[in-house]
Amino acid sequence: MVNARRELCRFSLFNQLVVVASDPEDIAQIMKRKEFSDKAQFFYGFIRSFAPRGLLQMNGPDWKVHRHALEPAIAKEAVETHFHVFSEAADNFSKSFPRQAFDVHKALGLPLVRVFMRVAMLAEELGPADEQRLRDAAHVLDETLEAVNTRSFQPLLWPEFVYNRTPMGRRINRALGEIREFVDATIVQRRLQAVRDAEEAALGRGVARKQIMLDKMLQSDAFSNQDIMDEFFTFLSASTDTTTTSLSLIFKMMSISPEIQDRVRAEVDQVLGVGADARSVELQDLPRLQYMEQVIKETQRIAPSTPFLARQVYQQTELAGKTIPANSTLIVNVHGAHHDPVHWPDPWRYDPERFAPGKQHHPCAFIPFSAGPRRCPAGFYAMMAMKTMFASVIRDYVIEPVDDGVREAKDLKLTFNLTARIIGGTFVNFRPRTTLAG
Numbered sequence: 070m071v072n073a074r075r076e077l078c079r080f081s082l083f084n085q086l087v088v089v090a091s092d093p094e095d096i097a098q099i100m101k102r103k104e105f106s107d108k109a110q111f112f113y114g115f116i117r118s119f120a121p122r123g124l125l126q127m128n129g130p131d132w133k134v135h136r137h138a139l140e141p142a143i144a145k146e147a148v149e150t151h152f153h154v155f156s157e158a159a160d161n162f163s164k165s166f167p168r169q170a171f172d173v174h175k176a177l178g179l180p181l182v183r184v185f186m187r188v189a190m191l192a193e194e195l196g197p198a199d200e201q202r203l204r205d206a207a208h209v210l211d212e213t214l215e216a217v218n219t220r221s222f223q224p225l226l227w228p229e230f231v232y233n234r235t236p237m238g239r240r241i242n243r244a245l246g247e248i249r250e251f252v253d254a255t256i257v258q259r260r261l262q263a264v265r266d267a268e269e270a271a272l273g274r275g276v277a278r279k280q281i282m283l284d285k286m287l288q289s290d291a292f293s294n295q296d297i298m299d300e301f302f303t304f305l306s307a308s309t310d311t312t313t314t315s316l317s318l319i320f321k322m323m324s325i326s327p328e329i330q331d332r333v334r335a336e337v338d339q340v341l342g343v344g345a346d347a348r349s350v351e352l353q354d355l356p357r358l359q360y361m362e363q364v365i366k367e368t369q370r371i372a373p374s375t376p377f378l379a380r381q382v383y384q385q386t387e388l389a390g391k392t393i394p395a396n397s398t399l400i401v402n403v404h405g406a407h408h409d410p411v412h413w414p415d416p417w418r419y420d421p422e423r424f425a426p427g428k429q430h431h432p433c434a435f436i437p438f439s440a441g442p443r444r445c446p447a448g449f450y451a452m453m454a455m456k457t458m459f460a461s462v463i464r465d466y467v468i469e470p471v472d473d474g475v476r477e478a479k480d481l482k483l484t485f486n487l488t489a490r491i492i493g494g495t496f497v498n499f500r501p502r503t504t505l506a507g
């Protein structure tokens with residue numbers, strides 16, 4: 070019989086007191102109270118070292134200004150106008166699978182970087198000449214997140230002057246420099262375009278150009294060119310690794326859950342059609358993919374992309390009747406809340422029915438996008454990307470397991486690399502559906 074409340078626990082890490090909160094009630098307090106809203110030095114400090122003024126890692130009044138300006142630019146209404154970018158990316162992704170099993174986590178990085186570049190920062194018209202830049206951006210992103218993770222657990226690499234002299238630091242700085250030049254040129258181009266558009270509009274010959282996130286920053290006084298650059302890297306890293314992880318885990322779970330996969334496919338077939346009649350995903354299809362949404366949420370519950378969040382507590386305070394000393398790090402154990410048996414009976418059982426319409430849960434027992442003022446501003450973007458990719462793949466393939474000993478959720482060997490991922494890669498097999506008939 071489980072009814073125990075999960076107590077706060079504490080330990081020391083490199084001379085820093087760390088307090089871990091796993092109970093959804095305590096997490097609700099953390100998400101609400103202002104003294105818990107600053108991001109920790111741990112992890113986020115190393116993100117600051119390559120992008121000091123990005124939304125994810127900034128604190129205080131500057132964070133508020135950036136959040137206020139950027140939230141509408143990445144919200145539902147803004148992102149929906151670019152839906153065709155998601156749909157095209159999903160169709161192209163689904164066309165490109167090799168015959169044998171492959172690491173789907175790795176394969177998703179580039180398509181998702183491309184979507185972000187087109188939707189948010191670098192305008193729609195990315196030409197074939199930009200393809201190498203995209204590959205470079207995807208690559209440097211991977212390396213940078215790896216470096217953030219490595220540095221977090223190696224105090225010798227904490228001082229910037231030491232890190233910058235390591236082969237890893239030098240390589241990443243050089244690659245980041247090249248991407249910065251590219252982004253800088255794009256910012257200049259877009260600024261010029263805005264001036265030309267204004268002149269044309271004054272002459273009554275205006276063209277309605279779709280607004281992207283970059284335009285919002287260019288129109289606001291709050292963003293210097295350096296700020297825009299920092300937000301570019303921040304959003305690129307916050308958007309790609311999280312979505313890649315969630316989607317690849319969804320494919321992995323489908324490979325070992327054939328009945329659930331069949332039910333998703335039945336829903337997709339009904340919405341998109343079958344065989345020669347099947348079509349691309351359209352915006353109005355998304356709300357009709359209800360069971361798919363349950364599957365996505367249940368996967369995010371079992372293996373959240375960001376299993377832990379970290380906050381810095383500057384002043385002594387209390388939480389759950391316990392003193393939290395000044396200057397401690399507070400870890401929000403998202404994975405723990407998602408597996409709390411009080412809220413999720415038999416927590417490792419993979420059961421999308423937990424999210425069936427009408428089912429209720431504690432608001433902080435399921436927080437894949439965090440909660441409160443620092444929650445992910447791009448929940449809609451992420452769900453749109455995941456549903457579109459997932460539907461296109463299910464339309465075209467049967468997802469089959471590989472022989473790696475994973476038969477159920479609790480066999481997944483997860484590691485925490487800023488985001489969660491499967492040790493050794495997320496290997497699955499995609500069998501084209503056309504071969505089913507033959």
Ligand code: HEM
Pocket residue numbers: 108124125126136143185303304307308309311312315374375378379436437438439442443444445446447448450451
């Ligand atoms: C499945 C995909 C995603 C998941 C699971 C996810 C999850 C999260 C979580 C848990 C946070 C809070 C982090 C913290 O407190 O430290 C967060 C913040 C953030 N996310 Fe996402 N995210 C996803 C996709 C995206 C996308 C697509 C974008 C941008 C296009 C994005 C941009 C951000 C930004 C900028 C923040 C910082 C917000 C702030 O501190 O004000 N995320 N995300």
